[in-house]
Amino acid sequence: MNMLKYICVLCTVFLISCTGTYEKNQAKMDELYGCKKPGENLSKEKYKACLAKERAGGETLFDLEGNLNDLIRGKDNVVYQYAVNPYLWRAAIEITNIYPLKIADSQGGYIQTEWINNTEDNSIRCLIKIQISSKELITTGVSSNFLCENKVNETWSSDNIDYVEEEKQITLKILEVAGTLEKANS
Numbered sequence: 001m002n003m004l005k006y007i008c009v010l011c012t013v014f015l016i017s018c019t020g021t022y023e024k025n026q027a028k029m030d031e032l033y034g035c036k037k038p039g040e041n042l043s044k045e046k047y048k049a050c051l052a053k054e055r056a057g058g059e060t061l062f063d064l065e066g067n068l069n070d071l072i073r074g075k076d077n078v079v080y081q082y083a084v085n086p087y088l089w090r091a092a093i094e095i096t097n098i099y100p101l102k103i104a105d106s107q108g109g110y111i112q113t114e115w116i117n118n119t120e121d122n123s124i125r126c127l128i129k130i131q132i133s134s135k136e137l138i139t140t141g142v143s144s145n146f147l148c149e150n151k152v153n154e155t156w157s158s159d160n161i162d163y164v165e166e167e168k169q170i171t172l173k174i175l176e177v178a179g180t181l182e183k184a185n186s
Helices: 002-036 044-055 068-073 086-096 164-184
Strands: 101-105 110-113 124-132 142-152 155-158
Touching: 086 110, 086 124, 086 164, 124 164, 142 164
Parallel strands: none
Antiparallel strands: 101 110, 110 124, 124 142, 142 155
């Protein structure tokens, strides 16, 4: 019985050391050869994506293949992988498309507008933040925040107002549009 335990321990140690060696070797091969690793046949699209990822220092903005404008317009010819509900995401993009966007991260499900200046009073500006947090089309899968600032003596400072109704309205509008998009694609 002790001999069996000894053999099991040796096998476990051997497997763990082999796994660590393999991963280290793969990392070394990636570092040395990058996208041109010997023995790895990448499709033309995957090779292009690999090169783009190398140029970006290992990170990509959207992990998309295709044109971002196609994604925003909702065309079906863009190939991408969703980390958030696609209908909520498309609805949020559609709702915010009248404003200049600062951030539109489809993988993280985060949208932030640039500062939106009040046309009647240029001493007030606001921005909208939207977070899609679910892969499912559910009411708790989206949240919105409004932040507004006032300009006093050339300095912008928060107005410290909670925009609960405005946040609720934009969230409900996103849910409504997402529901319509889902029905249209069913």
